[in-house]
Amino acid sequence: MLLDSPALWYRAFYGVPDSVRSPQGEPVNAVRGFLDLVSRTVKEQRPARLVATLDLDWRPAFRVAAVPSYKLHRTTEGGAEAEPPELAPQVAVILEVLAALGVAVVGAEGHEADDVIGTLASRETGAVDIVTGDRDLLQLVNDVGPVRVLYAVEKMKPYGEAEVSAKHGIPGRSYAEFAVLRGDPSDGLPGVKGVGEKTAAALVSRFGDVDGILAALDSGSEDGFPGGARAKLEAARDYLAVAPAVSRVVRDLPLPELDDALPRAPKDPAALLALSDRWGLESPLERFLQAMEAVHAR
Numbered sequence: 001m002l003l004d005s006p007a008l009w010y011r012a013f014y015g016v017p018d019s020v021r022s023p024q025g026e027p028v029n030a031v032r033g034f035l036d037l038v039s040r041t042v043k044e045q046r047p048a049r050l051v052a053t054l055d056l057d058w059r060p061a062f063r064v065a066a067v068p069s070y071k072l073h074r075t076t077e078g079g080a081e082a083e084p085p086e087l088a089p090q091v092a093v094i095l096e097v098l099a100a101l102g103v104a105v106v107g108a109e110g111h112e113a114d115d116v117i118g119t120l121a122s123r124e125t126g127a128v129d130i131v132t133g134d135r136d137l138l139q140l141v142n143d144v145g146p147v148r149v150l151y152a153v154e155k156m157k158p159y160g161e162a163e164v165s166a167k168h169g170i171p172g173r174s175y176a177e178f179a180v181l182r183g184d185p186s187d188g189l190p191g192v193k194g195v196g197e198k199t200a201a202a203l204v205s206r207f208g209d210v211d212g213i214l215a216a217l218d219s220g221s222e223d224g225f226p227g228g229a230r231a232k233l234e235a236a237r238d239y240l241a242v243a244p245a246v247s248r249v250v251r252d253l254p255l256p257e258l259d260d261a262l263p264r265a266p267k268d269p270a271a272l273l274a275l276s277d278r279w280g281l282e283s284p285l286e287r288f289l290q291a292m293e294a295v296h297a298r
Contacts, residue, residue: 001047002117004132005105006055009034009094011133011152013087022279030090035097035284041131041156042262043291046298049260052098053116054107061110066242069188097275101288102267104260108253118249121147131156136187138164138175139249169201176247177209180240189246192236199226203233210244264296265289 012033020029042050058081059071076082098105108116114136121128121140128145130137133152140147141161149159157163161172170178181200183191195203206224207213216224217233225233233240266272266289276282 001042001045001050001129001131002120003038003050003052004113004117004130004134004137005034005052005094006058006113007133008037008131008152009087009091012037013084013090018086023277026089026279027086028090028093028279028281030087031093031097031279031281032284034094035281035288037152038131039284039288039291041150042288043294044156045129045150046295047129047262048295049104050262051104051106051120051258051260053113053120054105055112056107057110058112060112060115063246066245067189067239069190070246072188074188093275093279097272097281097285100266100268100272100275102263104258106255106258108255111250111253115250115253116255118251119253119255121145122251129158135175136179136184136247136249138168139173139247141172143172168197170204171208174204174209176244176249177204179247180210180243184247187246189243190239192232192239194232195229199229202226203229210240214240262295263292265292 009030013030016029016033018027018029020027020032022028059075063070074082095105106116106120107113108119114134117130117132117137118140121130121142124145124147126145128147129150130140130147131150131152135151137149138159141149141159141164143161146160150156151159159167164170164172164175168175168178178200179189179191181192181195181203182197183189191200203213203224203226207216213233214237217230217237222230272285276285
């Protein structure tokens with residue numbers, strides 16, 4: 001099980017009331033929400049291995065160089081991430097808790113959690129569950145592994161290739177190409193002007209990927225292009241040449257080997273107890289430990 005940690009703690013931060021506080025009065029809504037979401041999913045899915053992935057660069061230079069608008073709307077005037085001030089201290093607590101529990105945590109310099117997940121999922125030979133609220137990771141679904149996305153926005157609905165195809169009308173592993181064409185406002189990806197979901201789905205279904213579309217444009221053929229789409233794509237050639245570098249996750253990062261077995265017991269019980277007392281986390285940590293025990297009792 002691969003956790004898209006930033007997506008999950010953002011979701012917890014905005015989904016759990018900030019009236020949830022520590023004994024000293026600090027907000028811990030993201031901490032409690034994150035722990036409860038993960039423990040519930042672990043208990044339901046029973047993974048043998050668990051990895052929490054991190055953004056070590058939430059807006060990588062190579063993606064900004066390709067499409068300068070990438071996540072630009074999420075920055076401050078100085079270019080930093082426009083993060084709620086109450087969230088960063090809670091992220092630090094989450095990381096301390098994961099370390100005390102013994103859950104594997106990994107990131108990669110200059111890359112996002114998506115790229116770490118793409119690499120780990122691609123090198124795995126067995127079944128993989130990706131827990132996220134980010135649609136971009138639908139590109140990793142693969143019925144062979146299988147690799148599934150458990151989509152937090154839809155109460156952990158599992159997405160394989162069939163579910164992606166049913167929802168978006170595209171081949172199950174083609175979400176990155178679909179996003180390039182249609183655009184993704186949440187990431188500042190503009191898309192091809194005049195190309196909406198239906199046209200994007202038709203193009204991906206016909207040509208497979210952006211490279212296939214560009215090859216078809218080069219051929220001069222009109223076959224397979226919905227009405228008016230060819231001219232729109234011709235006008236967007238410069239964008240199409242670079243945008244896949246933004247939407248496609250990296251799958252070959254030089255990540256270290258991980259000790260990612262789901263812990264049987266906390267790695268540092270004393271540290272975990274101290275964190276529980278300091279931040280008022282007795283209930284969510286008890287649920288997390290019960291989830292771990294349930295997996296190993298099967």
